Amino acid sequence: MIPMSLASVAAVIDGELSERADPEAVVTGGVEFDSRKAGPGGLFLAIPGEKVDGHDFAAKAHEQGALATIATRPIDTPAIYVDDAVGALTKLAKHIAAASKARVIGVTGSNGKTSTKDLIGQVCADLGPTVATEANFNNELGHPYTVCRVEPDTEYLVLELAARGIGHITELCEIAPPHIGAVLNVGISHLDGFGDIETTARAKSELPRFLGERDIAILNRDDPRVARMADVTRAAVATFGIDADAAFTAADIDPGDGRHRFTLRTPGGSAEIRLNLWGRHHVYNALAAAGVAWHLGASPEQIAASLSKAGRLSERRMDVFTRPDGTTVIDDSYNANPASMGAAVRTLGQLPTEGRRIAVLGLMADLEEQSESCHRRLGEQAAEAGIDEVIAIGEGTEPIVDGADGVTATHVPDQAAAIALLRSRLRPGDAVLVKGSRYRTWDVADSLRAKEETHQ
Structure with a gap:
């Protein structure tokens, strides 16, 4: 402080x-x-x-x-x-942000906020003293708490901005006004708070709307709802993407073993990147981070070097490790929504393995009336990705089994049953994905861990 x-x-x-x-x-x-x-x-x-x-x-x-x-x-x-402890913390954070010289970077989106914030934080740390949101401290308590960690020499403050309704992101921006704002995507999530995807888009657009004329909006051009946010911001706009023509893009993408290689193209030149993070979705996260770093003065070579060495910082997010028996585990159990579930299943499908690919999937919460169709679609995605076996856990996940046509699919009532089934089915060389909304698959992930595990 x-x-x-x-x-x-x-x-x-x-x-x-x-x-x-x-x-x-x-x-x-x-x-x-x-x-x-x-x-x-x-x-x-x-x-x-x-x-x-x-x-x-x-x-x-x-x-x-x-x-x-x-x-x-x-x-x-x-x-x-x-009178109000959290309100007092917010007032203190506003004062500290106003007194600080730090450049403030805000990150929001339906998926990938925490991973992208972690990438940006690591890139910024190579440029100067940096404070970044820990884990997912991204709400009305965690946000001002993070701001209060700023010290006199802090040059960069990287903040993850979450919302469960209209106005939440604006409130967070008012605590520490961002100089750079990155919007990653708009997807189906927290429908209990947003109601529909268009309301979600309006909530996420609060970040670029808040930015001023001297600020920078980093927008995903491959996501039409995000791309349209260029029309509602006063800030200069820089785009990133893979499929669309963007300022920051990836060429010659090579999936490798699941940790992708690609050529980063920027307005100032190109550089080669080999990510340490698993899954194609991290290419998008890296491009967003590259856009931020470029506007902070980093060269393409500096950006590539930082992103190539950046690692996973937050728990239960694409944590890939190998057990002593040769089983590979993808622990992505922190949380889940349709887009992140689909990305995780595709990552499992691309993971090199000598055995079977098994997906242990929990409920995707807060989907309201779309829950059945989204879970059924997840089963279809598992089949499309070449998953050999699916284990669906708990009430509400039965449609996953219905959608997984051609896949050995089993519904179990709880995590204990899933653990028992896995123990009877697992063979050396298999690969297992564990994912679900908050805590619904944590016991399964923890049961697969061993002190001798080797992280990749």
């Missing part, structure tokens, strides 16, 4: 210092809402929860060196009292 006195922090967040708090003490550490991470010179944010109340851990945070706790009720350690 940018150093501030407790008195200054209290003024910024409209808080009141307790008698125990030293107004002249300078905050030099971060702001943490997990007391286990609270440390010397930092602040602890006490958030009341349904099961756990952060105020109960204020003393622990103080013992670990936190200068004060941002609290909403009386505590016995130094405090800044506010």
Whole structure:
């Protein structure tokens, strides 16, 4: 965090210092809402929860060196009292963003936000001190938390922008206004919040709409809904894509073993890239990252070098490893929607293996009335990709089996049953994909892990 006195922090967040708090003490550490991470010179944010109340851990945070706790009720350690803890964090983040010299990069889209944010963060880190969203801390709590990690020497702030409804992305942009905004795609996801894909597109368009005349919008020209966002932004527009004529594109794409090679073409020349990430969809993510890096002053050679060494940072996202028995596992179990499921199944279909390809698939949540058709289509995609066996887990996934014509397909009631079935079916040399919406296949993925596994 940018150093501030407790008195200054209290003024910024409209808080009141307790008698125990030293107004002249300078905050030099971060702001943490997990007391286990609270440390010397930092602040602890006490958030009341349904099961756990952060105020109960204020003393622990103080013992670990936190200068004060941002609290909403009386505590016995130094405090800044506010009415709303998350609102206070947001006010502090706005102040820090305004005071920082960092270039702010925002990333949104229905699929690939976290992976692309990770790529951009790694490319930016090669250019200068960088702060990027951890994992998927992309909401009303994680977003200001990330902004508050900015330090005086931070040059680049890379933020993942998520939304479950209209107005959410605008609210996040107002905390730390982006200088560069990348929109990756618009797909079917979170229909419980958006209702339909056109509403999803309108929500994602809030990022380019927010940008000013001196800013840059990086848009996927292969996605018609994203390409049309060029008409609603005041920013200069740079496009990326594979199929369409774009400023940043990939030529001579070679799938290799699933980690694609291609020639990156930019307005300033070309360079060869060999990704360490699995799946063709990462070519798009890399092109978006290349567009950002180019507008930050990186050369094609610098961009290619950074992207070629960039790795997977976030858990349960295309984590490919080989077990001691020779089984290859793709753990992409963090979350799922129709587009990411299709990409994962195609990646499994392209993965070199001496054995069978088995897809263990959980429910794709929040699809509302489109759930049955989307799950049936997933079964069809598994057949088209050459998958040998499908295991569908839980209520609502039966249409996957119906759609997987010509594939050995089994529906099981829960993860325990899927684990038991896998143990009876797996043979050395097989390849297994595990994917589903939040937590619905995590037990299966974890059961396939071993201490001796080798990551690829």
